[in-house]
Amino acid sequence: MKQTSVADDVLRAALGLFAAQGYANTSVQQVVEQAGVTKGAMYHYFQSKDDLLFAIYDRMLTLQTDHLDAIVARGEPIEVTLRAVCVDVIETSIDFLLEGTVFFRSVHMLSQPRQQEVTRRRRAYHDTFAGLVEKGQAEGLYRTDVPRGVLVAHFFADVHYLPTWFSPEGPETKEQVAAQLTELFLTGIAAGPGRG
Amino acid sequence: MKQTSVADDVLRAALGLFAAQGYANTSVQQVVEQAGVTKGAMYHYFQSKDDLLFAIYDRMLTLQTDHLDAIVARGEPIEVTLRAVCVDVIETSIDFLLEGTVFFRSVHMLSQPRQQEVTRRRRAYHDTFAGLVEKGQAEGLYRTDVPRGVLVAHFFADVHYLPTWFSPEGPETKEQVAAQLTELFLTGIAAGPGRG
Amino acid sequence: MKQTSVADDVLRAALGLFAAQGYANTSVQQVVEQAGVTKGAMYHYFQSKDDLLFAIYDRMLTLQTDHLDAIVARGEPIEVTLRAVCVDVIETSIDFLLEGTVFFRSVHMLSQPRQQEVTRRRRAYHDTFAGLVEKGQAEGLYRTDVPRGVLVAHFFADVHYLPTWFSPEGPETKEQVAAQLTELFLTGIAAGPGRG
Amino acid sequence: MKQTSVADDVLRAALGLFAAQGYANTSVQQVVEQAGVTKGAMYHYFQSKDDLLFAIYDRMLTLQTDHLDAIVARGEPIEVTLRAVCVDVIETSIDFLLEGTVFFRSVHMLSQPRQQEVTRRRRAYHDTFAGLVEKGQAEGLYRTDVPRGVLVAHFFADVHYLPTWFSPEGPETKEQVAAQLTELFLTGIAAGPGRG
DNA sequence: AATGAATGAGGATTCATTCAT
DNA sequence: GATGAATGAATCCTCATTCAT
Numbered sequence: 001m002k003q004t005s006v007a008d009d010v011l012r013a014a015l016g017l018f019a020a021q022g023y024a025n026t027s028v029q030q031v032v033e034q035a036g037v038t039k040g041a042m043y044h045y046f047q048s049k050d051d052l053l054f055a056i057y058d059r060m061l062t063l064q065t066d067h068l069d070a071i072v073a074r075g076e077p078i079e080v081t082l083r084a085v086c087v088d089v090i091e092t093s094i095d096f097l098l099e100g101t102v103f104f105r106s107v108h109m110l111s112q113p114r115q116q117e118v119t120r121r122r123r124a125y126h127d128t129f130a131g132l133v134e135k136g137q138a139e140g141l142y143r144t145d146v147p148r149g150v151l152v153a154h155f156f157a158d159v160h161y162l163p164t165w166f167s168p169e170g171p172e173t174k175e176q177v178a179a180q181l182t183e184l185f186l187t188g189i190a191a192g193p194g195r196g
Numbered sequence: 197m198k199q200t201s202v203a204d205d206v207l208r209a210a211l212g213l214f215a216a217q218g219y220a221n222t223s224v225q226q227v228v229e230q231a232g233v234t235k236g237a238m239y240h241y242f243q244s245k246d247d248l249l250f251a252i253y254d255r256m257l258t259l260q261t262d263h264l265d266a267i268v269a270r271g272e273p274i275e276v277t278l279r280a281v282c283v284d285v286i287e288t289s290i291d292f293l294l295e296g297t298v299f300f301r302s303v304h305m306l307s308q309p310r311q312q313e314v315t316r317r318r319r320a321y322h323d324t325f326a327g328l329v330e331k332g333q334a335e336g337l338y339r340t341d342v343p344r345g346v347l348v349a350h351f352f353a354d355v356h357y358l359p360t361w362f363s364p365e366g367p368e369t370k371e372q373v374a375a376q377l378t379e380l381f382l383t384g385i386a387a388g389p390g391r392g
Numbered sequence: 393m394k395q396t397s398v399a400d401d402v403l404r405a406a407l408g409l410f411a412a413q414g415y416a417n418t419s420v421q422q423v424v425e426q427a428g429v430t431k432g433a434m435y436h437y438f439q440s441k442d443d444l445l446f447a448i449y450d451r452m453l454t455l456q457t458d459h460l461d462a463i464v465a466r467g468e469p470i471e472v473t474l475r476a477v478c479v480d481v482i483e484t485s486i487d488f489l490l491e492g493t494v495f496f497r498s499v500h501m502l503s504q505p506r507q508q509e510v511t512r513r514r515r516a517y518h519d520t521f522a523g524l525v526e527k528g529q530a531e532g533l534y535r536t537d538v539p540r541g542v543l544v545a546h547f548f549a550d551v552h553y554l555p556t557w558f559s560p561e562g563p564e565t566k567e568q569v570a571a572q573l574t575e576l577f578l579t580g581i582a583a584g585p586g587r588g
Numbered sequence: 589m590k591q592t593s594v595a596d597d598v599l600r601a602a603l604g605l606f607a608a609q610g611y612a613n614t615s616v617q618q619v620v621e622q623a624g625v626t627k628g629a630m631y632h633y634f635q636s637k638d639d640l641l642f643a644i645y646d647r648m649l650t651l652q653t654d655h656l657d658a659i660v661a662r663g664e665p666i667e668v669t670l671r672a673v674c675v676d677v678i679e680t681s682i683d684f685l686l687e688g689t690v691f692f693r694s695v696h697m698l699s700q701p702r703q704q705e706v707t708r709r710r711r712a713y714h715d716t717f718a719g720l721v722e723k724g725q726a727e728g729l730y731r732t733d734v735p736r737g738v739l740v741a742h743f744f745a746d747v748h749y750l751p752t753w754f755s756p757e758g759p760e761t762k763e764q765v766a767a768q769l770t771e772l773f774l775t776g777i778a779a780g781p782g783r784g
Numbered sequence: 785a786a787t788g789a790a791t792g793a794g795g796a797t798t799c800a801t802t803c804a805t
Numbered sequence: 806g807a808t809g810a811a812t813g814a815a816t817c818c819t820c821a822t823t824c825a826t
Contacts, residue, residue: 006789022304024220028817039818040791049817105301108218146376147368153361154354154380161353165345172343180342184350188384202806224800235801236808245800398785414696416612420821431822432787441821497693500610538768539760545753546746546772553745557737564735572734576742580776594810616796627797628812637796 007045009035014052019098023053023106053106054114060099061121064092068128078136083182085129086155090178093162100163126152133189143195151189158185203241205231210248215294219249219302249302250310256295257317260288264324274332279378281325282351286374289358296359322348329385339391347385354381399437401427406444411490415445415498445498446506452491453513456484460520470528475574477521478547482570485554492555518544525581535587543581550577595633597623602640607686611641611694641694642702648687649709652680656716666724671770673720674743678766681750688751714740721777731783739777746773 013035017026136142158181209231213222332338405427409418528534550573601623605614724730746769
């Protein structure tokens with residue numbers, strides 16, 4: 001009943017190996033062995049090792065962008081929207097913990113055009129997020145004594161860092177961590193006396 | 197007693213190349229060419245390519261640990277100490293921006309023993325930092341409704357993320373960013389009504 | 393009874409690609425894509441890539457041999473026959489310029505048996521031509537102070553070289569070049585004082 | 589006492605194999621085995637398989653161009669010069685029979701830049717040759733009723749064709765063939781009644 | 785007749801490291 | 806201390822061909 005077993009198997013194997021030993025340290029041979037397919041079959045579905053890396057990113061980026069659009073489309077008040085966005089990125093980043101591990105280590109190994117494509121899509125996400133913060137500042141919700149770029153970086157830092165420390169076997173659940181980090185971030189950026 | 201030894205030239209070249217194109221994408225040949233030395237000369241000072249990577253980390257880790265010890269040794273009140281520590285790690289991380297770029301991307305490429313050595317030293321830093329937070333919580337300075345591990349991760353996330361976004365050519369200076377991120381972090385973790 | 397069969401499309405595509413980039417540099421995949429058919433369809437009509445090459449030669453060799461036989465069969469005087477033969481090979485070689493390009497570069501890529509088959513047929517043509525020269529020499533038309541093999545080679549050299557330099561877009565027409573090269577050749581081999 | 593045994597051995601092996609089985613049908617593995625060196629050693633002296641091909645051409649083109657310049661520099665009468673040039677190209681082409689075999693079959697396998705370099709140098713030779721013919725025509729030595737391009741092609745055809753038919757074991761010596769082909773060519777292009 | 789996924793052997797190239805000089 | 810030629814294992818990728826459908 002599987003649609004395309006080969007491509008899926010290869011991608012799953014690649015994800016596991018790239019996360020465990022790094023992209024550069026993983027040979028195509030290892031990937032196909034782990035996936036139980038032949039090299040030829042793999043190259044029937046993917047044009048290069050590079051493609052595997054990109055496909056891994058693609059799934060994650062697409063899903064997160066879709067979520068972001070959906071949340072913004074609900075048209076709720078800024079503070080509700082921003083909180084929902086924060087919680088969602090953190091939760092999906094935990095869902096894609098392996099992808100994240102691979103992502104942040106190995107984007108620079110992508111071919112130049114692909115790297116630009118990835119950067120473009122990440123920037124789009126980033127800009128939408130920054131737009132929400134800007135609107136919130138205009139409404140007096142968030143502080144303006146710190147440059148917006150720093151506020152935004154302060155949030156994505158948490159997302160970026162997740163694969164480094166979070167473990168599903170750890171004491172906190174995905175939902176708890178999402179709520180906690182979001183709380184820390186929003187408290188930090190809240191407007192208040194002497195914060196513009 | 198030479199100002200510019202072969203080893204220094206090689207390390208500088210390696211740092212630049214590793215940061216620009218990645219450790220795995222940089223050949224020893226490229227490093228020695230950039231450094232203006234021969235392969236034989238390099239292998240006289242370094243046992244392996246691995247050694248170059250480790251040496252890069254080593255300088256940064258040693259310096260940051262020394263700073264941490266010095267600040268703690270001053271024996272100032274917790275809130276003063278923690279703030280100083282935060283500012284210092286951020287500032288030195290900016291001083292070592294290239295090192296950081298290489299570090300976070302390529303630790304996993306080190307040989308197993310070396311990786312453990314690096315992890316051990318980073319954990320030591322991390323534990324000292326967590327100890328400061330714990331003391332502050334005991335004094336009622338920092339919130340306790342969020343697990344300490346999450347508070348600490350929330351800070352190191354900022355440090356970790358710096359090489360990704362900060363640019364010396366950007367609008368903010370190193371000192372400003374250090375102050376701003378520290379402020380966001382400390383505001384986020386501050387104790388308050390309903391925060392334990 | 394179809395005008396444009398799969399086989400024809402494939403051969404046309406193969407001819408163009410082989411001429412443009414070489415036989416070895418052209419993949420079967422490229423051929424079928426260019427022809428607008430699938431690999432399976434191609435392998436239904438041709439047993440191997442080798443077959444494509446041979447089919448290209450085959451058309452040209454068959455046609456030239458048929459022409460030769462027809463001209464000889466007319467039973468005209470030697471000098472008329474030889475001139476007609478020369479003009480015809482040159483003209484048909486220009487008609488089959490792409491075939492010639494491929495031919496002279498890639499015969500050695502054919503399977504051994506096929507290579508022999510091609511050689512056999514070329515030699516047959518060559519021998520008939522040499523026979524005409526021999527008869528002409530017996531009649532005192534052509535010089536005998538140069539070995540007959542050299543005289544014959546001197547002619548086929550011109551034919552062989554056509555794909556290298558002749559262009560339909562060039563200043564001379566096919567008919568002109570055929571007449572001119574024939575003239576140069578026949579003048580060169582003509583009997584005369586001190587030429588046996 | 590050998591200067592660089594490795595490079596020479598490799599080149600010699602490559603020449604033999606390329607001539608016998610074709611460039612595309614010869615693997616780098618075969619070349620190094622035949623040369624008795626390791627693959628790594630070969631790649632220390634040549635950047636690519638392509639390089640081997642180019643080096644083979646290079647030797648031949650350089651030598652022939654040098655000869656041409658030397659002969660022209662003697663400043664003898666046109667008819668003496670042209671005859672000497674013809675004889676020389678034919679003789680050196682026989683000396684480099686294997687190189688020629690490889691050359692004419694495989695130029696199109698070179699990388700684009702290298703192909704242009706080869707073409708440039710061949711054209712230079714060709715142009716000098718055409719210049720000699722032009723001068724001879726001006727002096728009334730050579731016919732003008734046939735376009736100069738065709739006259740020149742008629743000569744290079746012979747050179748081009750040599751590797752296809754000439755054999756050192758054949759009945760004629762290099763010197764004989766050179767004299768005979770030159771004679772056929774010069775007779776063919778000589779001025780005369782009704783030839784402009 | 786036709787499809788196109790899958791095979792599997794082979795190919796060119798890279799590169800960290802060694803070692804005789 | 807320093808050289809750079811040589812090693813040899815590993816890597817990514819290509820491709821003609823087959824075969825179940």
